[in-house]
Amino acid sequence: MTLDLTRRSLLKFMGGAAVGSMLSPLPWKLLDDAAIWTQNWSWIARPPRGPVSHKYTTCQLCPIGCGMRARLIGASFVSAWPVAGHPAAGMLCPLGLAAAQMRYHPSRVRGVARRDRTGADPAWRIVDADATIGELGQRLAACRSRGAADSVAIVDLRPGRSMSRLYREFLARQGGGLYVTAPDGWQASAAAFAGLATVAALAPAPDPARARTVLNFGAPLTAGWRGHAITPHAAGGPLLIQVDPAASITAARADRWLPARPGSEAPVALALAHVLVFEALASDARVNALADLPHQNGSTLRMALADFAPERVAEVSGLTPAQLRDTARELAAGRPALVLGVGDAGGGPLGAEEEAAIWNLNLLLGAVGPDGALGVRPADTALFDEPAAPAARSLSDIPDGSLDVLLVDGSFPGAPVSAEQLRRKLRGAGGLLVALSPYAGGAAGTPADVVLPTFAPGEWVDDVPAPALSARASYAWATAVAVPAPFALHPAEWLARLEAASGLVVPVEGGKAGHEAELKRRAGVLQARGSGQVFDPADGNTTDVAAMSDPDMLAGALARGAHWSDKATLTLADRDLRPLGTDGAMAAHWRSLAGGRVEAAHTAGSAGSLVLMAGGGLAPTAGAITAPVLNKLYRESGLQPGSRQLAISATTALAHGLKEGAPALLTTPHGRRRVRVRFDNSLPPDVARLAAGPDPSDMGDPAASPDDRTDIPDLCGAADRPVWRLVRADLQEAHDGNA
Amino acid sequence: METHSKATVAYAMVIDLDKCVGCGTCNVACAIENNVSVPPSEALENRGLTWMRTQRVDNGKAWPDHRTVTVPIPCQHCEHAPCIHVCPVTAVQLDESTGIIGQIPTRCMGCRYCMAACPYHARYFNWFDPTWPEGLQDTLNPDVAPRMRGVAEKCNFCHGRLDRARELAAAEGRPADEPVHYTPACAEACPHGAITFGNRLEEGGPIAALEKKPEAFLLLEALGTAPKVTYLSREPWIRRIGLSRLDRVRGHGDGPEGA
The missing domain is CATH 2.20.25 (N-terminal domain of TfIIb)
Structure with a gap:
């Protein structure tokens, strides 16, 4: 037999080999390896490894x-x-x-950043840190030498912290600069309560869990108010009555919903007070004891409420007189009752007269005190003995064009502050707005000329005082859980460098060491106080502070993420409370509302086809910087309303010739903004809502035009008026399709 | 002779829609736990990856009678999963020992038949390379591999957490066939306790009890896919969300409130 290599045999061999190899693991292994190989391209992210x-x-x-x-x-x-x-x-x-x-975050700055806002190229540039600090120091020294210390200010967006004390001490050493706070809705509400009491340095501590009946003006109580969702009435929680223009989730789940018109909070509250007083549901003894003016036996209060009969308020609120009377009677019968204001805190504070009207219901219902649902606790300033000077003041107290250097604390990515208002305070083109912030964006970075990069959340130890309207006094540390970025500095270190550059001698315990010393001092204050409990998150156990013999024990616990809290301990007698304010001025404010000018109170001098309500959405405050993954909620799923999505009922939108998703231009007396229409039939007719932030398109993308960049507070006129949650607006289709 | 022991584990989920407020915490927790990437900014809005999607549904009425509910929709892990049968490369598998429908990205060839077959739209396609802003890869979960462009992916009841729970059980010397308890990221993160997860075969367990409640319903039950995700609501109009067009044709959707 001879071995002939023929074409046929070669083909047979090759075919057999191909079929045979298919029966072997070889091709499948190659496919598998190729698939695994494609998972390991160099550009595919690799998770970190380690313990x-x-x-x-x-x-x-x-x-x-x-x-x-x-x-x-x-x-x-x-x-x-x-x-x-x-x-x-x-x-x-x-x-x-x-x-x-x-x-x-893509907005994080990796060095001292500066921009020329008025020049042809307003982009951020990394500049020499020493030169910038030197220039700022010279400005501070110049202000000091010419006796113009009040041309330097620091805006503290989260007062009550250890850094707040350092800011005040820095300003005091500069000769008395201005210490400025920008209260959010909760803080403004707490301040309004404090304005009704003759006792100084106290804070309200409402506890819905202790109430039988809760009347709530717009706050999302069932959706996690202040970290705690209210228990439904059916499950043993309080009877919930919700005053809300929109058919919100809380309104839908409340036991009763009062769909009052936007802006009618104060008249509704005063109508309820009217019924309580004039139907003697609040006892004469209590009304008289709430001595609004000495020796008048509550007559001034009665006169102030006389204009707010339910029949009259019904005209402006859209509620019926019966609804108002029944609600007041239900509150009186369901004591302990609690009345909460604030509404949607993301829309900025309510007006002082609205807050006072709402808090007054608690006073009339006897809710204040240990037997009621409205406790009172010492304010953080009293708890930690904060320096009185320089006194905290609001941004609106500072004259426009008066500041040479304005430092803004940007430790928190969002805050209810108007970028335009901040810029207005600067002395023309010569003023500098300096953000102590990790980001070239957010509340501090957006209006800034210079950003001094600070540590991001999680990179440093900051303290967390009790939130406004918390039911208990509390204190904790946000400890460092990540390695600090090498290009950033502790905000206290920046202060020390500025101080040295301005020619002052930095105290021995300055900079970061000074901040650490203040943190430990506060732990010592709480330990010496000896009351309250410490919750250890590692094991869930609670320890009495009285059992801690050493301040270092409490400091050590706080450094491990523990949380100190104490029940509301202050008690107030009726004689300590003033329904019309300690100066009695509230009667005049209310009288201005009595003419049926409910909306005009917020939108005076403007015309428009819609009432625009600013809201918070998820982001608690305007201009918030949010993590990139949150675009899952905003851009990918549309679950949360962004500040470019105008919620409006289908009927109203169609009446304006706009369909779902249509690009539109929203114009207010204060500015305009491109939006997309989003049908939301939970809103009443002719009312639209815009979330204060964030802008889903800003999660890494620059905005396209000046119309896109208008902050919602500025669009609503926050630079000109303290209450900006309502404004008249016009809406028209945008034909360029770039909304 | 018994050749196969009877399964003792069938992981299942119950979502109480009366507790859900639509905050989206479950979506974010899921994305963080499972390294779900952030699509590039030029991506169309409907090309994102959301293993846990939350759908907003309303009762169709105008203010003041308008009511909305948000419905979190993960993969339903159907007993009779259509996606398994249509996959030409067996990249979708039912784990008989847990009841979890797994997706194997290294087998997937990107035909997207499974996406077309899924009646719940719970499957997503990687239209782009998985990318994160610079530095963000340092926050990825090492228990879960990022997927590549061109493959489908979906909820797997946090399989990385199941593996960790099994490793812990093994380290404690517990038998390999003993059921392990673990909690997916969405259930752990839900601020309102709306998501309950567990073994539906556990007698007296929370899942079995919740699934028997009169307010329990399944999505598109008439299709016969037998989902392992059950929804709860006391509101009749919300319960009608689960009805299919088939149900409505048969007249089951014409309740007094007319969803």
């Missing part, structure tokens, strides 16, 4: 201060998770869950 560990800390992205369990892989802070049973809140909202991403 897994956890640290406990406190979220500092909003004032609530929820407990947080940080997961670390090696030294990398990879994710944040809630701490079950934490006294502040056993939950984290999406902002807190994404806290680990805040260190890598």
Whole structure:
């Protein structure tokens, strides 16, 4: 037999080999390896590797201060998770869950950044840090030498912290600069309550869980108000009556919903007070004891309320007189009752007269005190003996064009402050607005000329005082769980460098050491006070402070993420409360509302086919910087309303010739903004709502035009008026399709 | 002779819509836990990856009678999953020992038949390379591999957490066939306790009890896919969300409130 290599045999061999190889693992292994190989392209992200560990800390992205369990892989802070049973809140909202991403936000600045806002190229540039600090120091020294210390100011967007004390001491050493705060809706509400009491330095501590009946003006109580969702009445919680223009989730789940017109909060509250007083549902003894003016036996209060009969208020509120009377009677019968204001805190504060009217209902219902649902606790300033000078003042107290240097604390990515208002305070083109912030954006970075890069949340130890309207006094530290960025500095270090550059001698305990000393001092104050409990998030146990013999024990616990809290301890007698304010001026304010000019109170001098309501959405404050993953909620799913989505009922939108998703231009007397129409039939006719922030398109993308960049507070006129949550607006289709 | 032991674990989820407020915490927790990437800014809005999607549904009425509900929709992990049968490369598998429908990205060839077959739109396609803003890869979860462009992906009841729970059980010396308890990221993060997760075969367990409640319903039950995600609501109009067009044709949707 000869071996002939023929064409046929070669083909047979090749065919057999191909079929045979298919029966072997070889091709499948190659396919499998190829698939795995394609997972390892160099541009596909690789997760960090290393030992897994956890640290406990406190979220500092909003004032609530929820407990947080940080997961670390090696030294990398990879994710944040809630701490079950934490006294502040056993939950984290999406902002807190994404806290680990805040260190890598695209807006983070990686060196001292500066821009020329008036020049042809307003882009941020990294500049020489020493030269910039030197220039700022010279400006500070010049202000001091010419006796114009009040041309330097610091805006503290989260007062009550250890850094707040350092800011005040810095200003005092500069010769008495201005210390400015910008209260959000909750803080303004707490301040309004304090204005009704003759006792100084106190804070209201409402506790819905202790009430049988809760009347709530717009706050999202069932959706997690201040970290705690209210228990439904059917499950043993209080009877909930919601005053809300929109058919919100809380309104739908409330036991009764009063769909009052936007802006009618104060008349509604005063009508309820009218019924309580004139139907003797609040006893004469109590009304008389609430001595609005000495020796008048409550007559001034009666006169102030006389104009707010339910029949009259019904005309402006859209509610019926029967609804108002029944609600007042229900509150009187369902004591302990609690009345809460604030509404949607993201829309900025309510007016002082509205807050006073709402708090007054609590006074008339006897809610204040240990037997009621409205406790009173010492304000943080009293708890930690904060320096009185320089006194805190609001931005509106500062004359426009008066500041040479305005420092803005940007430790918190969002705050209810108007960028335009901040810029107006500067002395023309010569003034400099300097943000102490990790980001070239947000409340501090957006209006700034210079950004001094500070540590991002999670990179440094900051303290978290009790949030306004918290039911208990509390204190915690947001501890460092991540390696600090090498290009950033502690804000106290920037202050020390500025101080040295201005020619002053920095105190021995200045800079970061000074901040650490203040943190420990506060722990010592609480330990010496000897009351309250400390919650340990690692094991869920609670320890009495009285059992801690050493201040270092409490400081050590706080450094491990513990949370101190204490019940509301102050008691107020009726004689300590003034329904018309300590100066009795509230009667005049209310009288101005009595003419049926409900909307005009907020939108005076403007015309428009719509009432625009500013709201908060998820982001608690305007201009918030949010983690990139949150675009899952805003841009990908549309679950949360962004500041470019105008919620409006289908009927109203169609009446303006606009369909769902249509680009539109929203114009107010204060500005205009491009939006997209989003049908929301929970809103009443001719009312639209715009979230104050964030802008989903700003999650890494620059805005397209000046019309896109108008902040919602500025659009609503926050630079000109303290209450900006309502404004008249016009809406028209945008034909260029770029909304 | 018994050749196969009877399964003792069938993981299932119950979502109480009366507790859900639509905050989106579950969406974010899911994305963080499972390294779900952020699509590039030029991506169309409907090309994102949301393993846990939250759908807003209303009762169709105008203010003041308008009511809305948000419905979190993860993969329903159907007993009779259509996606398994249509996959030409067996990249979708039912794990008989847990009841979890797994997606194997290294097998997936990107035909998207499974996406077309899923009646719940719970599957997503990687139209882009998985990217994160600079530095953000340092926050990825090492228990879950990022997927590549061109493959489908979906909720797997946080399989990385299941693996960790199994490793812990093994380290404690517990038998391999003993059911392990774990909590997916969405259930852990939900601030309102709306999501309950567990073993539906556990007698007296929370899942079995919740699934038997009169307010329980399934999405598109008439299709016969037998989902392992059950929804709860006391509101009749919300319960009608689960009805299919088939149900409505048969007249089951014509309740007094007319959803």
